[in-house]
Amino acid sequence: MKIPLFDMTRQYNSFKEEVLNTLDEIFSTGKVILGPHVKSLENELAEYTGTKYAIGVANGSDALFLSVRALNIGKGDYVITTPYTFFATASCITRNGATPIFVDVEEKYYNLDLDKVEEILKNHPEKEKIKAIIPVHLFGKTIDLDRLQYFKEKYGVYIIEDGAQSIGSKWNEKNAFSVGDLSITSFFPTKNLGGYGDGGMVFTNNEDLANRVRKLRVHGAVKKYYHDEVGFNSRLDEVQAAILRIKLKHLNEYIENRINVAKKYDKLFKEYNLTDYIDYPEVFEDKSHVYHQYVITLKKGNRDELREFLTKKEIGTSIYYPKGLHQQKCFEYLRYKEGDLPVTEKATKSTLALPIFPELRDDEIEYIVKSIYEYYKK
Ligand SMILES: Cc1ncc(COP(=O)(O)O)c(C=O)c1O
Known part of the structure; x- marks a missing residue:
């Protein structure tokens, strides 16, 4: 798929x-x-x-x-x-x-x-x-x-x-x-x-x-x-x-659909017992999260390896963001050093954005979660 x-x-x-x-x-x-x-x-x-x-x-x-x-x-x-x-x-x-x-x-x-x-x-x-x-x-x-x-x-x-x-x-x-x-x-x-x-x-x-x-x-x-x-x-x-x-005219419906996608991810991550392996956004139904991106954080395993594994299964992912802005070449003059902003630096290595858009289907979400499960159980 x-x-x-x-x-x-x-x-x-x-x-x-x-x-x-x-x-x-x-x-x-x-x-x-x-x-x-x-x-x-x-x-x-x-x-x-x-x-x-x-x-x-x-x-x-x-x-x-x-x-x-x-x-x-x-x-x-x-x-x-x-x-x-x-x-x-x-x-x-x-x-x-x-x-x-x-x-x-x-x-x-x-x-x-x-x-x-x-x-x-x-x-x-x-x-x-x-x-x-x-x-x-x-x-x-x-x-x-x-x-x-x-x-x-x-x-x-x-x-x-x-x-x-x-x-x-x-x-x-x-x-x-x-x-x-x-x-x-x-x-x-x-x-x-x-x-x-x-x-x-x-x-x-x-x-x-x-x-x-x-x-x-x-x-x-x-x-x-x-x-x-x-x-x-x-x-x-x-x-x-x-x-x-x-x-x-459809924006509220799009947001509702995104919230539903987040809900399905949440349910399946629990069903597949993945909560010890990854952290992921909670379900918010009050629009305090509109799930533009659905970004998980790896607690175990290797982010780049998981990404490669999912790519082989033809699941699109992305890294938001692979480098902190304080580490960008163009901002070297600001003199930030490695370790200055540790949470950001850790996040650049451990987060992965999974597919999310209003029309994402239930069987697709299940395939994604099952594939993450396979990565950890392989
Ligand atoms: C957080 C944030 N700020 C600013 C922008 C810039 O928007 P644009 O791509 O329309 O210039 C983007 C999007 O690309 C963004 O994600």
């Missing part, structure tokens, strides 16, 4: 006709840049996430970059973030001239360890230069938003929630993106709300920040050809926005 890590083709038939009709309508009118679908998607996603303003941009990386820029964070400033994330979470800091402070993650969901973050906020020798924290809701698991709210109030730092992997997630009654001064998501095709190309969005409840991001995405112009500042070209594509609007 061949099972991909992610398969976007399975859902296409369910909305194919609607997509093709919408594309025909766009191409017939010729409104292909910042047209009505971008505006409508912004309104719909602001409503969906419970934020006041949403601004469509070219991709999630730009959404982060423009957020840092909108807060005037730059040279001489520090920003706390996680080393265990996609590169863009940190490059948005350095591309604006600021310096990241990488803080280690916790051991269960690999989100920022907020105790360690508070230690830095309290004791860093240049703590007054720490302007912001960029937490990531990694793999779809919401980080503690109450604690972030407290950091904001107590230490006067900005929060930028990186929700590239977590659209629709919650923390108790709070929606993700409710605490961030600015928050972002990505519409990269593999994401829970994925487009058919690149796309991203910035969310905020602050009108001034919303206007600044809106201006930055069109070369710093409020009125066409009148530039207040040097901005960028970073617009969400009209075609992507139109497709995303169609998919947004």
Whole structure:
């Protein structure tokens, strides 16, 4: 049985006709840049996430970059973030001239360890230069938003929630993106709300920040050809926005399906007595985890060997992430040493992402779990 890590083709038939009709309508009118679908998607996603303003941009990386820029964070400033994330979470800091402070993650969901973050906020020798924290809701698991709210109030730092992997997630009654001064998501095709190309969005409840991001995405112009500042070209594509609007109608169902996949994994790992061998995400039905990725941690055995074993069985897997950002060549100048962020470094060697997407079938999940069982019992 061949099972991909992610398969976007399975859902296409369910909305194919609607997509093709919408594309025909766009191409017939010729409104292909910042047209009505971008505006409508912004309104719909602001409503969906419970934020006041949403601004469509070219991709999630730009959404982060423009957020840092909108807060005037730059040279001489520090920003706390996680080393265990996609590169863009940190490059948005350095591309604006600021310096990241990488803080280690916790051991269960690999989100920022907020105790360690508070230690830095309290004791860093240049703590007054720490302007912001960029937490990531990694793999779809919401980080503690109450604690972030407290950091904001107590230490006067900005929060930028990186929700590239977590659209629709919650923390108790709070929606993700409710605490961030600015928050972002990505519409990269593999994401829970994925487009058919690149796309991203910035969310905020602050009108001034919303206007600044809106201006930055069109070369710093409020009125066409009148530039207040040097901005960028970073617009969400009209075609992507139109497709995303169609998919947004199904997003809650997609999330429910992902939760059901996680439930089935959980049940089968227990049935196959694998809980001494691997650790895996708990089942959360309240959307505090939207299972963008389903990442297991090996307690026994060898991650790369297991991966090879599954590849031979035609099961797609991936490693998120094989290297901590503090260990990347481009950040050598920050002078982190091996052992500085041990949880991250251990995770880079012991975690493995298994297939998860809304259309993954029960027999496929069983085949995956059975194959992991075979690896351990061979
Ligand atoms: C945590 C995180 N942040 C930022 C990004 C950047 O998003 P994009 O690929 O749309 O630029 C991604 C996704 O790729 C991501 O996973």
